[in-house]
Amino acid sequence: MSKESILLLEDDLELGDTLQELLEEEGYCVTLVRDGAWAVESAYEQKFDLYIFDINVPEINGLELLKSLRGADDKTPAIFISALVDINSIAKGFEVGAEDYIKKPFFPEELLIRVNAKFVQKSKTVSYKHLEYNPLNKTVKKDGIVLSLGEVQSCLLKTFMQNIGDVIDVEILLECLEHPSSTALRVAINKLRTTLDLDIKNIRSIGYSIEKS
DSSP states (O other): OOOOEEEEEOOOHHHHHHHHHHHHHTTOEEEEESSHHHHHHHHHHSOOSEEEEESSOSSSOHHHHHHHHHHTTOOOOEEEEESOOSHHHHHHHHHTTOSEEEESSOOHHHHHHHHHHHHHHHHHOEEETTEEEETTTTEEEETTEEEOOOHHHHHHHHHHHTTTTSOEEHHHHHTTOSSOOHHHHHHHHHHHHHHHTOOOEEETTTEEEOOOO
8 A cells, every 4th residue: 555645735625525535545644734824834844745735725825835835945746636727827837836737626536546647657766866767758857857868868867777886888878879889978978977967987898887875
């Protein structure tokens, strides 16, 4: 069973209770709060794995709440649920840092599917010092900021992230290059070092490695 913790902000009593019950039956630990101020207090008292925020709630609305949390360097993934379905509201939701937006009314099971998907994706993510790499969608974050890598860089990073602490043979790394050569590999690895501030060591006559964090 899952043990991930979720902060659920929903002022609709019936919907909040329904969602809490559904998520807890799935094995999640759910803290249900009814207003934005209560949510702020809970977020500062406890570390959560996911936020689910309604937008139109008392005290502090969901948008302002997430914006303030992001301003405090809180990178917890967040999903908005809201009856606001205009493009501006949806855009604002993503602008302040949400990963998903579900329009009301919705089937509670739809939220459960999306929550489960978030944690499946998270479980695949490899964290290494200041980096996070998700091999499913090939995204990389440096200090929480998404970076865009080319095919070669992405392939090299994937290989390193899947072999942390091991020396990777040059021949394996060369497979990431369109036109393989030792010179091209050195250039590509130096570029990766610079872009990601990654300490890649050259083990002469053998290969390359990144040490365990």
